[in-house]
Amino acid sequence: MKWDLKSFFGGIIVGSALFSGIAIAAPAYPDVAEGTNTPFTYYFEGVPKSPSSDVQGIMYKNSVYVPIRFVAENLNKPVIYDAKTKSIFIGKLPVAKMYSKMEAVELVKKKYAGSLTPTHVVEYDHDDEKGHYVIQVYQTVVNNFQSGDSYTSTYGWFVVNPNTGEVKSLL
Structure with a gap:
């Protein structure tokens, strides 16, 4: 196969089209570089x-995000992270079994598995006034594929x- 100038430019155009999505998606992730350049000083009882330079907090959209282990340990509280349930325990562990938000989502998925399709999204929304987890189950339906119009x-x-x-239904 012979490569010519037309093939070369065609490859550049196709490559540009394929990788242009990366540039579009990049702003979706926060740029935390500015926050990590400024070390914070934390005050505990005056x-x-x-913290060490590798665990500095960051400033993002007028909120300071701090390293929780550094803060908890300076308050003389142990910190335990449970990767399975995505739970962080500061201080004492609960004496009774407590379901995490992720476990609550899985309980709803399990209970309604027979009537949910792969297009259904099951996600935690908020805590109610009693401290219960509120879970929404929905799907996005595209009603016009040409324009991309859709509804939930x-x-x-x-x-x-x-x-x-x-698990109880709110409706």
Whole structure:
């Protein structure tokens, strides 16, 4: 196969089209470089302390995000991270089984598995006034593929008791 100038420029155009999505997606991730350049000083009971340079906090959209282990340990509290449930425990562990938000989502998926399709999204929304997790189940329906118009079709809203794991419908 012979390569010519036409093939070369055709390859550049195709490559540019394929990789242009990376530039579009890049702003979706926060740029934290500015925040990491400024070390923060934390005060505990009036005593200034600074974490090591590899665990500095960051400033993003007028909020300071701090290294929780550094803060908890300076308050003389142990920190335990449970990767399975994506839970962070500061201080004492709960004496009774507590379901995490991720476990609550899985409980709803399991309970309604027979009636949910792969297009349904099951996600945590917020805690209600009783401290129960509110879970929404929905799907996005495209009603015009040419224009991309779509709407959200809610299957249901559910509450999960974090102490018992009981799932109840809000509707």
